Amino acid sequence: MNTLRKMAVWLDERLHLTAIYASTAGHEVPASSGSWFYVFGSATLLCFIIQVITGTCLAFVYVPSTNEAFTSLQYLNHAQFWGWYLRAVHYWGSNFMVALMTLHMIQVFLFGAYKYPRELTWISGIFLFLSTLALAFTGQVMRFDQDAYWGLGIGASILGRIPVVGAGLVRLVLAGPIVAGETLSRFFTLHVFIIPGLLIALITMHLRLVLAKGINEYPRPGRPVRRATYDAEYADILRKEGVPFVPNAVGKDLIFAAITIVAILGAALLFGPKGPHGQPDPTIIDTAPQPDFYFLVIYAALALLPDWMEALVMFGAPAIALLFLLFLPFIANQGEKSARRRPVAVLSVIFILMVIGILAYMGVTAPWSPKMSAWSGDAIPVEYLKGRTPLEMHGAVVFQNKQCRNCHALGGEGGQRGPALDEVATRLTDPEMVRQVIQGGGNMPSYGKKLTPAEVEALVAFMHTLHPKHTPPARDSNKPANRLPRDLAGLTAPASPRMTQPVVTQ
Amino acid sequence: MQDSKASPGHAGGNQEEKKTDTTRRDWLFAAGVALNVAAGVILAIPLVGFVFSSFLERKDPRSWISLGDLEGFPEGTTRIAAYRNPYTRPWDGDTANIPCWVRRLRGNTFQVFAVNCTHLGCPVRWFQESGLFMCPCHGGAYYEDGSRAAGPPPRGLFQYDYKVENGQLWVKGGETPTLSNPV
Numbered sequence: 001m002n003t004l005r006k007m008a009v010w011l012d013e014r015l016h017l018t019a020i021y022a023s024t025a026g027h028e029v030p031a032s033s034g035s036w037f038y039v040f041g042s043a044t045l046l047c048f049i050i051q052v053i054t055g056t057c058l059a060f061v062y063v064p065s066t067n068e069a070f071t072s073l074q075y076l077n078h079a080q081f082w083g084w085y086l087r088a089v090h091y092w093g094s095n096f097m098v099a100l101m102t103l104h105m106i107q108v109f110l111f112g113a114y115k116y117p118r119e120l121t122w123i124s125g126i127f128l129f130l131s132t133l134a135l136a137f138t139g140q141v142m143r144f145d146q147d148a149y150w151g152l153g154i155g156a157s158i159l160g161r162i163p164v165v166g167a168g169l170v171r172l173v174l175a176g177p178i179v180a181g182e183t184l185s186r187f188f189t190l191h192v193f194i195i196p197g198l199l200i201a202l203i204t205m206h207l208r209l210v211l212a213k214g215i216n217e218y219p220r221p222g223r224p225v226r227r228a229t230y231d232a233e234y235a236d237i238l239r240k241e242g243v244p245f246v247p248n249a250v251g252k253d254l255i256f257a258a259i260t261i262v263a264i265l266g267a268a269l270l271f272g273p274k275g276p277h278g279q280p281d282p283t284i285i286d287t288a289p290q291p292d293f294y295f296l297v298i299y300a301a302l303a304l305l306p307d308w309m310e311a312l313v314m315f316g317a318p319a320i321a322l323l324f325l326l327f328l329p330f331i332a333n334q335g336e337k338s339a340r341r342r343p344v345a346v347l348s349v350i351f352i353l354m355v356i357g358i359l360a361y362m363g364v365t366a367p368w369s370p371k372m373s374a375w376s377g378d379a380i381p382v383e384y385l386k387g388r389t390p391l392e393m394h395g396a397v398v399f400q401n402k403q404c405r406n407c408h409a410l411g412g413e414g415g416q417r418g419p420a421l422d423e424v425a426t427r428l429t430d431p432e433m434v435r436q437v438i439q440g441g442g443n444m445p446s447y448g449k450k451l452t453p454a455e456v457e458a459l460v461a462f463m464h465t466l467h468p469k470h471t472p473p474a475r476d477s478n479k480p481a482n483r484l485p486r487d488l489a490g491l492t493a494p495a496s497p498r499m500t501q502p503v504v505t506q
Numbered sequence: 507m508q509d510s511k512a513s514p515g516h517a518g519g520n521q522e523e524k525k526t527d528t529t530r531r532d533w534l535f536a537a538g539v540a541l542n543v544a545a546g547v548i549l550a551i552p553l554v555g556f557v558f559s560s561f562l563e564r565k566d567p568r569s570w571i572s573l574g575d576l577e578g579f580p581e582g583t584t585r586i587a588a589y590r591n592p593y594t595r596p597w598d599g600d601t602a603n604i605p606c607w608v609r610r611l612r613g614n615t616f617q618v619f620a621v622n623c624t625h626l627g628c629p630v631r632w633f634q635e636s637g638l639f640m641c642p643c644h645g646g647a648y649y650e651d652g653s654r655a656a657g658p659p660p661r662g663l664f665q666y667d668y669k670v671e672n673g674q675l676w677v678k679g680g681e682t683p684t685l686s687n688p689v
Contacts, residue, residue, distance in 0.1 A: 065597045065599070066595075066597060066598055066599045066600075066601045067597045067598065067599030067600075068597070068599070070599075070600075149601065150627070150628055150629065153622060153626075153627035153628070153682065154626045154627050154628065154643070156627060156682055156684055157622070157625070157626040157627035157684050157685070158626065159684070160684025160685050160686045160687060161684070161685050161686065162686070163686070166684065166685070166686030166687070167684065167686045167687040168561050170682065170684055170686075170687065171560045171561055172558065172560060172561045174560075174682070175560050176560050176567070176593060177567040177568075177593055177680060177681035177682060178567075178591060178593055178604075178680065178681055178682045179601055179682065180591060180593060180594065180595055180598050180601055180602060181594070181595025181596070181597045181598045181599075181601075182560075182595060183601075279600055280599075280600055280601055281600035281601070281603055282600075282601060282603060282604055282605055282621075282629070283586075283588045283603045283604070283605040285586070285605055285621055285629035285630075285631060286631065287629065287642070288628075288642035288643065289628055289642075289643060299643075302625075302626060302644060302658070303643070303644035303645065303658065305658070307658060307660060310658065310660075368644055368645040368657075369641075369642055369643065369644065369645050370640045370642075370645060370647070372631060372640065372642060375633075375635075401635050402635050402636045403633050403635055403636040403638075404636075406633075406636075406640065417645050440655070440656070443656045443657065444656060445636075445638055445647050445649065445655035445656050446655070447636065447637075449637065449649075449650075450635075450636055450637040
C-alpha cells in the first residue's frame with residue numbers, strides 16, 4: 001500500500017494530475033447549477049464523441065469516391081459485420097446532436113447565460129452551432145445517393161444566386177464546374193478533417209471559457225446582472241454554496257448521458273440506418289430530393305416564399321439571424337436573467353419553435369409539389385361518374401389524361417399544389433372555368449395550346465357536375481337568364497351601363 | 507520562465523552586458539519571425555493554389571458532345587437524352603451521366619434543356635399530355651418551349667448551345683447551369 005501511494009505521488013509530481021483535476025473536473029460550481037436544465041451541453045459533447053468514434057469506424061470501409069461510395073454504403077449495410085448498425089448509430093447520433101445542441105442553446109438563452117461576463121462563451125457556441133450544421137450537411141453528402149447528388153445541385157443553385165462571386169463559389173464548393181469526381185472528395189475532407197478539427201478547437205475554447213468565467217448560476221427573478229457587481233456576487237455564491245463539479249454537480253449529467261446513449265442506440269436498432277436511396281445516377285430523374293430533417297425548414301421556406309422576397313430571405317434572413325445571435329450578448333449585456341422576468345425572450349422562443357415546427361411539417365408533406373403519379377395512379381371516385389352524360393364522362397377522361405390530378409385533388413386523392421376541385425362548380429361559372437383552363441393564372445399554367453375546343457368543352461361539362469348534392473353550381477349573375485325573378489325586377493329600371501355590356505369570357 | 511532568469515549566464519552579468527544581450531536576442535527574435543513568415547508564404551502559395559485551383563480556373567470547361575443520331579429525336583417530340591460529361595475525372599462513376607431534355611421542333615431546329623430547375627436545380631420531368639415540365643421539389647412548372655409556367659422559378663429552363671453535324675445532335679456540356687452562370 002505504501003509503495004502504491006509512493007508511486008502515485010511520484011507520478012503526480014511529474015504529471016501534475018491533482019492540480020489539473022482541481023482546475024477542471026473538480027472546479028467549484030454553484031450548487032444551483034447541478035440542475036436538470038444544465039445537462040444538454042454535456043450531452044451534445046457526448047454525441048460528438050460518439051460521432052467521432054462511429055465515423056472513424058465507418059471510414060475503415062467507406063470509399064469517398066463518386067464511383068465507389070454508393071457500393072461501399074451497400075456493402076456497409078449488407079455485408080460488413082455490424083456495418084448497418086454503426087451507420088445507424090452515426091445517423092441517429094447526428095440527429096440527436098443537432099436536437100440536443102438546439103435544446104442547449106434554448107436553455108442558455110432562456111437562463112440569460114449569454115450575459116456578462118460570458119459573452120464569448122455564447123459567441124463560441126454560435127460558431128459551434130454553425131459548424132455542427134455544416135457537419136450535418138456534409139454528412140448528408142457522404143450518404144452519396146440520389147438525394148445527396150441533387151442536394152449538392154440545390155446547394156450550387158443557392159450559391160449561384162449570389163451576385164458577382166456566385167459562379168466562382170459554385171466552382172469552389174463543387175470542386176469544378178459540375179458535380180463530378182472531385183466533389184465528393186472535397187466534401188469528405190470537409191466532413192472528416194476540416195470541420196471536426198474546427199469543432200474540436202471550438203469545443204476547447206468553449207470549455208476553457210466555461211472554466212474561466214464559471215458556469216452560470218441558476219438564475220433567480222429579481223437578481224439582475226450588473227457589470228460592476230456581478231464578479232463579486234459570483235465569487236460570493238461560490239464561497240457560500242460552491243461544490244466541486246465532480247462529483248457533486250455532475251450526477252444529473254451522467255444520468256442524462258446514459259439516457260442519451262441508450263436513446264441513440266435504441267433508435268439505431270429500431271429504425272436502422274438511413275438510405276442510401278437510389279444510386280447517384282443523374283439520368284434517373286424520377287426522384288424527389290428531400291433533405292434531412294434539420295434542413296426541412298429551409299426547404300419549406302424556399303417553396304412558400306413569394307418570388308420577390310426569395311433572394312432577400314435566402315441570404316438576408318440567415319445574415320440577420322447570425323448577426324443578431326452574435327450581438328445578443330452585447331445588446332442585452334446586463335439585467336434580468338430569469339425567464340420569469342423576460343416575457344419577450346420566452347415568447348420569441350415559442351414563436352421561433354412554432355415557425356420551425358410548422359415549416360418542418362410542411363417540408364415533410366410538401367403540399368406545393370405536384371403529385372407526379374396522380375394522373376395515372378389515382379382514379380376519379382366512382383360517385384363522381386355515376387349518371388353522367390357521355391360528354392361529362394369524356395371530360396373526366398380529359399381531366400385525368402391531361403394530368404390535372406397532379407395538382408388538383410378529387411375525393412382527397414391527388415396533388416395539393418392547386419385547390420381541390422370537389423366543389424369547383426360552386427365557386428366558378430362555366431365561362432370562368434374555360435378562362436382558367438385556357439389562360440391559366442394564379443400559379444396555374446395555361447392549357448390553351450394543349451387542349452382542343454372539344455376537350456375544353458367536355459372538361460368544363462365534367463367540372464360543372466362537381467358540386468355538393470344540394471348546392472347548385474355558380475351562376476353568371478350578368479346573364480339575365482340566370483337571374484332570380486326578384487333580380488330581374490330590379491333590372492327593368494334603367495340599369496347601369498356596365499351591367500348591360502356583354503360578358504367577355506373567351 | 508522564472509528559471510531562465512536565474513541561470514548562471516545572467517547571474518554574473520552587469521547592466522552593460524545585459525543590454526547588448528537583449529538587443530541581440532531581440533534581433534534573433536525579429537529575424538526568426540521574419541524568416542518564418544517568409545517560409546510560411548512559400549509554403550502557402552502552392553497550398554492556396556492547390557485548394558482554390560477550381561476557383562481560379564478561367565478556361566471554359568464546356569465542350570461539344572454528341573447526343574446521338576437525329577433519328578432518335580422525331581419532329582414534334584420532347585425526349586430525354588443523356589451524354590457522358592466531357593468535364594471528367596476517372597472516378598466519376600454514374601455522376602458523369604448527364605441527362606437533358608431534347609425538343610425537336612422541325613428539321614434542324616431544336617431546343618435542348620438542362621434538366622435542372624432554374625429555382626434550385628432539382629430535375630424537372632416532362633409530361634407529354636399536358637405539355638409541361640414539372641419540378642418535384644417546390645412545384646415549379648414550365649411550358650414545352652421551356653418558358654416559366656408556374657411556381658417559384660425565376661426564369662425559363664436553361665438551354666444548351668447545340669449544333670447538328672454528321673447527322674448527329676451535339677450539345678455543349680460540362681457545367682452545371684445556375685442563375686449566375688446559365689450555361
